[in-house]
Amino acid sequence: MIHMRNFNEFEVRNITFLTQKNIEYTLVQITETGFKKSILDATEPMRQYFKDCGMHDYSAQLQGQGHKVSQPTAILDEASIFTTSTSLYRPETKKGDPRIWTFNLKKYCSPNDILLMMFHNKCLYVVNLSRVNIEHVYNSSILTPLKELITNVNSAAMSIANELTNNLKDIAKEWHQADVLADTGVGRAIERILGIEMNSSKLPDYKGIELKSFRDKRPGVRSTLFCQVPDWKNSHLKSAKDIVAKYGYLRLNKDGEQALTYHNTLNCVTPNSQNLGLTLYPIDKRLAIEEKKGVVDKQKMKYLKVADVALWQLPTLHNRLLEKHHETFWIEVESKVEGGEELFRPTLVEHTKNPVVSQFDTLLDTGYITVDLLLSRSGGHGDTIAFKIKKQAMPMLFPESEQISLSNIVLNKLRA
Numbered sequence: 001m002i003h004m005r006n007f008n009e010f011e012v013r014n015i016t017f018l019t020q021k022n023i024e025y026t027l028v029q030i031t032e033t034g035f036k037k038s039i040l041d042a043t044e045p046m047r048q049y050f051k052d053c054g055m056h057d058y059s060a061q062l063q064g065q066g067h068k069v070s071q072p073t074a075i076l077d078e079a080s081i082f083t084t085s086t087s088l089y090r091p092e093t094k095k096g097d098p099r100i101w102t103f104n105l106k107k108y109c110s111p112n113d114i115l116l117m118m119f120h121n122k123c124l125y126v127v128n129l130s131r132v133n134i135e136h137v138y139n140s141s142i143l144t145p146l147k148e149l150i151t152n153v154n155s156a157a158m159s160i161a162n163e164l165t166n167n168l169k170d171i172a173k174e175w176h177q178a179d180v181l182a183d184t185g186v187g188r189a190i191e192r193i194l195g196i197e198m199n200s201s202k203l204p205d206y207k208g209i210e211l212k213s214f215r216d217k218r219p220g221v222r223s224t225l226f227c228q229v230p231d232w233k234n235s236h237l238k239s240a241k242d243i244v245a246k247y248g249y250l251r252l253n254k255d256g257e258q259a260l261t262y263h264n265t266l267n268c269v270t271p272n273s274q275n276l277g278l279t280l281y282p283i284d285k286r287l288a289i290e291e292k293k294g295v296v297d298k299q300k301m302k303y304l305k306v307a308d309v310a311l312w313q314l315p316t317l318h319n320r321l322l323e324k325h326h327e328t329f330w331i332e333v334e335s336k337v338e339g340g341e342e343l344f345r346p347t348l349v350e351h352t353k354n355p356v357v358s359q360f361d362t363l364l365d366t367g368y369i370t371v372d373l374l375l376s377r378s379g380g381h382g383d384t385i386a387f388k389i390k391k392q393a394m395p396m397l398f399p400e401s402e403q404i405s406l407s408n409i410v411l412n413k414l415r416a
Contacts, residue, residue: 004027004028004029004114005029005112005114007114008130010130010133011114011129011130013135014116014129014132014133014134014135015129017134017135017138018116018134018150019322019326019353019354020353020354021138021150021153021154021157022153022154022157022158022208022326022327022353023118023150023153023154023157024049024053024118024153024157024208024326025049025116025117025118026045026046026049026050026116026117026118027045027046027114027115027116027117027129028040028043028046028100028114028115028117029112029113029114029115030105030109030110030111030112030113030114030115031111031112032111032112034111035106035109035110035111038101038105038106039099039100039101040099040100040101041097041098041099041100042058042088042098042099042100045319045323046100046117047059047098049117049119050088050119053119054119055071055119055124056069056071056088058088058090058098061088061089061090061098062090063090063091063092063096064089064090064091064092065089065092067089067090068087068088068089069087069088069089070085070086070087070088071085071086071087071088071124072085072122072123072124073085073086073102073103073123073124073125073126074123074124074125074126074145075102075104075105075108075125075126075127076125076126076127076132076145076146076149077108077127077128077131077132077146078132078133078136078137078144078146079142079144080144080145081145081146082104082107082108084102084103084104084105085102085103086100086101086102086103086124086126087099087100087101087102087103088100102124102126105126108126108128108131109128109130109131112130113128113129113130113131114128114129114130115127115128115129115130116128116129118149118153120149120152120153125149127146132146134146134150138150138151157208157327160206160207160208160209161209161327161351163207164194164206164207164209164329165349165351165404167194168190168329168331168346168349168406169406169407171190171193171194171345171346171406172345172346172347172406172407173345174345175336175343175344175345176189176193176343176344176345177189177341177342177343178335178341178342178343178344179192181337181340181341181342185342186213186215186333186335186342186344187211187212187213189344190211190213190331190346191205191211194206194211196211206329208326208327209327209328209329210324210325210326210327210328210329211328211329211331212224212328212329212330212331213330213331213332213333213346214330214331214332214333215332215333215334215335215344221390221391222370222388222389222390222391223330223388223389223391223394224386224387224388225321225324225325225369225386225387225388225389226320226321226324226325226386226387227384227385227386227387228312228316228317228320228385228387229385230289230310230311230312230385231310231311231312231313231316232310234311234313235308235309235310235311236307236308236309236310237309237310240373240375240383240385241375243262243309243310243373243375244260244261244262244375244376245260247262247274247276247291247309248260248261248262248375249261249262249274251263253376259376260376261375261376262274262373262374262375262376263373263374263375263376264276264372264373265370265371265372265373266278266289266370266371266372266373267367267370267371268280268364268365268366268367269366269367270303271291271292271293271303275291275292275293275306276289276290276291276292276309277289277290277292277303278290278364278370278371279305280361280364280365282314282361285313285314285315286311286312286313286314287311287312287314287317287364288308288309288310288311288312289309289310289311289371290305290306290307290308290309291305291306291307291309292304292305292306293306314361317360317387318357318360321355321357321360322355322357325352325355325398326353326354327351327352327353328351328352328353328398329349329350329351330349330350330351330352330394331346331348331349332346332347332348332349332350333345333346333347334347346406347405347406347407348403348404348405348406349403349404349406350394350401350402350403350404351401351402351403351404352394352398352400352401353398353400353401354398354399354400355397355398356396356397356398356399359396359397360397362396363389363393363396363397368389368390368392368393368396369387369388369389369390369393369397370387370388370390371385371386371387371388372384372385372386372388373385374386
């Protein structure tokens with residue numbers, strides 16, 4: 001779970017600026033207890049960030065002081081740099097919940113401050129987002145350690161995008177066989193050719209850039225934004241298995257046997273064939289799956305809620321969107337089937353950055369973003385719950401976009 005207060009206006013400006021500069025990082029809030037005891041919980045997003053950037057893997061770390069890891073660290077303010085170290089460990093007590101603390105940190109923060117942590121060139125950098133005006137530092141004529149860091153990281157990010165573009169142009173020179181004759185076959189093949197191993201990470205695929213491939217050019221075709229299970233703890237039904245048990249139907253499985261399953265799409269506009277739909281509650285900051293029937297208001301197409309099913313917290317969905325699509329290559333391919341095998345080659349890339357979070361809610365409410373429930377296996381294993389967006393809605397969610405032809409011609413910058 002992510003335990004963090006809402007950002008204030010100053011912090012939002014800092015985060016927006018960092019996003020525009022393609023800076024990858026993780027955040028932590030200094031709690032009263034953590035400040036007093038000089039110890040902080042290493043949250044799940046933080047642990048995943050450290051693992052994916054190659055800094056530290058808490059899941060492989062044994063419990064106890066003897067297995068504590070010390071990471072070289074630099075604390076940056078608007079003008080100076082202070083070198084120190086960060087302790088990463090799992091205590092012997094309880095379940096060994098991951099802990100983190102940066103020495104001498106109290107000189108640079110107060111309880112309730114939000115800190116940025118970024119790993120670059122084998123050093124962990126810490127910046128107080130609640131105090132340091134990062135955009136002001138960057139635009140200043142004075143070269144400070146913080147300005148130099150942002151410049152270097154931004155340059156590296158731009159070189160990665162160019163590197164990926166060139167690799168895709170090489171792939172586009174010939175036809176390739178999809179890994180499987182299924183929706184995921186092309187995407188898996190592109191990742192394999194690029195040397196990306198299959199993994200369960202929720203973070204972007206290629207050195208911080210998310211990859212999404214699709215075959216169909218029609219505007220109504222949907223692309224997957226991300227997968228996210230509901231907040232089962234606060235939901236009426238407590239698992240995907242419960243949804244299948246109550247709303248599922250029989251269909252033939254791959255073994256030719258009748259099995260209870262649930263495969264359907266949900267949206268906020270109309271209920272589906274099993275009378276399930278989505279309802280957005282902006283004030284409560286949640287998105288709910290509900291059983292509905294009968295039109296209460298024909299003009300506004302409102303339906304009567306029959307039963308609660310499950311829910312998501314909107315901040316969780318917003319974080320997933322920002323985490324997954326800070327920068328994305330949407331890869332269009334042409335494909336053909338020969339001898340029972342699918343062959344493909346990439347033709348076009350739409351390079352997007354910085355989704356507008358507020359638009360995510362609007363696109364949900366208007367049916368441009370939908371949720372696919374693909375629930376079938378016993379025990380809920382292997383189920384997919386995917387948030388998808390219609391192609392024509394992409395410009396509304398991603399205002400910064402560039403189309404790149406993989407035949408070595410840059411088409412045009414669509415939106416800036």
